Amino acid sequence: MIARLVLRRIAIGAMQMAALAALVFFVIRLMPADPAARFVGLGASPEAYAAARATLGLDKPLLAQFADFLGFGAARGLIDGDLGRSWVSGESVAREIAAALPITLELVACGVALAVLAAFPIALLSARRPGGGADRAVLIYGLFAGSQPEFVWALGLVFVFFAQLGLAPGPLGRLSPFAEPPEPVTGFMTIDTLLAGRFEAFSDAVAHLALPAATLAIVLSGPIIKMLRDSLGRALKSDHVLFARASGLSENRVSAIALKSALAPTLALIGILFGFMLGGAVLVESVFALGGLGQYAVRSVLAFDYPAIQGVVLTIAAVSLLVYLITDAAQALIDPRVAT
Amino acid sequence: MAAEAALRAARLTVIAGDAKIVDAASFALSPGEIVGLVGPSGSGKSVLALALLGLVRPGLRIADGAVTVGGVDLLAASPAAQRALRGKQIALIMQNARAALDPLARIGAQIVRVMAAHDVGDAADRRERAIALLAGVGINDPERRLDAYPHELSGGMAQRAVIAIALASDPLVLIADEPATGLDVTVRAQFLDALWRSARARGVSVLLASQEPGVLANYCDRIISIEAGRITQDEPVRSYFARRAPHAQATAPAQRAPATADAPLIAARGVSKAFGSARARVPAVADADLDLFPGDSVGLIGESGSGKSTLGRILVGLLAPDAGDVRIDGVTLTKSNDATRRRLRGRVQLVQQDPLDSFDPRWTLGDSIVEPIAAHERMTRSQRRARALALLDRVGLPHALCDAYPRDAPPGQLQRAAVARALSTSPRFIVLDEVTALLTPDVRRALVASLARVRDEDGATLLFISHDLESVRGLCARVAVMYLGRIVESGPAAAIFADPRHPYTQALLAAELGEDVDNRRIDRPQPHDLAGDGPVRQAAAPGCALAPRCSYVEARCRTDAPPLRDLGAGRSSRCWRAEALHTLRTS
């Protein structure tokens, strides 16, 4: 049954991606921006400008450009898995994204994991006595954590842990400035350093990841705690938990039953937050100069680098859909009602 | 006698803030005794029932008292000792079985974990025990059901699974809070039979909280009455009903003879309607024929899912039939709902099941009551108010309700206000869809009495959709019975109640729990109860839809679907053996 769910979701996802690809392509070209002018700079000769338009393929009709983008033209395109070449660097967009994506994934995965680890005990504490002091404090914290822009949290942490206490390394990348990065295998700095057997580099990588991941964890923990608290509260009030108590099950057993039924909706939220942060992490990436997908997006957007913009949007959408799929499948494993 | 009580509650008090929800309740259950706990909703029945296990819902607290089970004071015991008593000595059966089961665990696992908590048997043979338990509460194919999740079970099966869990460690006392209230009548009666038999066989004492006089009369030895948290009476079941009888009789309205006229007001021919996606169409109504004459009052009975409500909504033009032909007061129903409704406006009305849901929470009752008129007539504020007050008078409601909001009125008054709204346009035809289902027995009788008045004074034609046979008997001159979307029997009410000519009607009537202590269902043999837990839909099976559950089934029934046959005297039945049923039943 779960297999059917997965297949159906993949089919829907593919259609969504197709609609998205078309939408991205046309929307950015409808905008009143002039990438050719940006390319040659102001004051360029009309000839240079025309040449730039030809180089970028902007002189062709819009539908022909779209066919090229999809891969129905002379060169490889989307259907071949090719996202084109960056107008700025001339490199393959797919390759550039492949280098940037693991950085963001590593950051977001660590942030989400930290947030979830923190959320469980806090939500349990809060749901035990609804309306109590702990519950109210948790509610306020949740609102407060989500009210700070990520970069304010990030700068605050940098100020305290780097500028004042000197505990954390400076916000200048994923490794210390003079450390030699390991051979990229997975693209995840923590894993690559371990694969290379360089433990001092590994701890350096972890130290550089600590503050950015903590920033994300703070921001993400608010909604996760709120969701867990609400669904735990509902579960603890439910008839089936009451019946479990009435049947003489131990308090630990009862808590486990309630926690399991609170887990399913929380998983869905975690998936959504993960997807949201793939693009949203850009603010944290820029504070710590990590050079992830978000920063790649900023660079591309400001340079009117259309192929890169298309690539980033489609990549984030695809990864988000994949994450939703995974969390939905996990949800279906926990809750048999979801699978049908 | 006092020393050997299975359960004894003394001065049990439950509070919410300063309010006493249960106030110093004291009583005892003897071993093997089945005691009814009766009281209006909000009287503290359910709270008291839970408190006997030392449990309360959030916001409540047990303030005082003792509950002695098997010689131990449960409330004074340590939390661990309380847990050991719960489920082991005293177990609970909750009202809503689906909600009581953990949706994320298989039935077997839920039974086994209760056994494990009380060290019943050893790990190896718990599964075998669970199978035996499920079989014992009447679940067919228990081995397969053990691996089912609650959402895969029918309501009746879920209720049985809850009993199985409650009985998992052989308790001395069972607390049953309005068990099986949401179930279909035939399933429910069989379920209560099973509960009664299990309890008697094991010598278990049962406290059966219920508002239904029928349940109390049929299954209880003694009745405890509770009102506003205080126990007001504790008496044998016969004395309880002796006290109550005159009151119950007074309000029952008189029945009328079936109306006849040349031309029917409503004529439905071959009406069919299916719901669902194109791939999975579920037929709700199949090939239904029904005539209603002016001044007629027809009871449409059958269990939930039988298509009663769908047929009712087709007859007032809210739903368009997929096939068939309906004429309402000279208007032929078309495929377009909107056009039909505009032409029918005011001439047909509907009263819905849930009175609270049928009023906009933001409107005063007065505004809601005159909405059907105001939709088509320009009226001033004072005109509207005058009309609303007059309508409230018609159904015997106080004028104060005119400015009240729905949440401020009790369900019985709301339902009467809904009747007033239906009457506002002086309709020729009113469909009443399960209007008594959510009301307490006393309120139910009052509503039926005022409906009878409406029928007599206005001459409106009524279609009374219900599975509450008592109300149907009191109000309706004719009856039509539906099963799985088909009308299986119809005819004069008196004749059908006296001598049903379809096995399903027969089972439905047998499942009615009358208020007669001398004629209890459990004392009668029930050889012709329907098998299984509710209707079985077979997509493409030929033959009679009831065949898989019917005890009169013969070869022909499985191959040829019976038509609705005219039996004379205004009666018809969809059974091959209709004429023979009477003799077969008594033989």
Add this chain to the structure above:
Amino acid sequence: MIAKPGRRDGLFADPLFIAGAALAALAALSAAFGHWLTPFSPDEVTDIVSEPPPPIADWPNLFVAALGGEGVHWFGTDAAGFDVFARTLAAARTDLLIAVAAAAISAAIGAPLGVIAGAVRTPATEALARASDVLQSFPVFITAMVLVALAGRSWASIVLAMTLLYAPIFLRLTRAEALAVSARGYVEAARIAGVPGWRIALQHVAPNALGPALSQLSVTIGFAILLTAGLSFVGAGVRPPTPEWGLMIAQGAGQIVLGDWWPALFPGAAITLTVFGFAAMGQSLEARYGR
């Protein structure tokens, strides 16, 4: 769930709502009248660069001096010499205008469409719902950045981009609620009474389905402030030297590492308090009217 009328008076009994409303009002007041509180202009540099704010102990004396017409750099000055206090107050105007406009326009477009899509189910309204689903599957921050950068970095483009991103949220929320309301008994009762569909949608469905949109409006204003500031922070929002909280923090970020905390702290605190205010109001409204 369905909003319960008559409990509206309870809103001001909720401390969370009062706190939220007070913070939001504070931001609105500084947007409207902030320029009266300081002689410094948010758009003109002073000669004093990177001056820290005065110690709290000096505030009473400085307060007297300020009343006498003397200019006080309450929040210090930044690296370019701008008065941080004047700019923090003035930025409230930029951020609130953009955020309130974006949230209000989104709600004004999304909520009525949601009521229609939920109350009247036709192929057109179903297509509308699907289209809004596709819009919602765009990555929010990146999409906003792309739209603003390509449409020209002005406050109007930001409002436009956010409307495109937030209107579907209102549509979806209201549609779900309207669908639930349409299945209620009182809607059926009105239909059988022959009340026309548009009147049912207006009189029954809309009033009962708009509750969640109210709490969403408050929450969305908060989101919009965060997004506006975030766009500026990465250089894809309003152009400097517009006084804007995100831009101020971005300019102060470089100095944080040097230990100069004030150019970033004060606008940061302003965002936090304002967004917290709207989030708290939203939370309180949600508890009352559902979502």
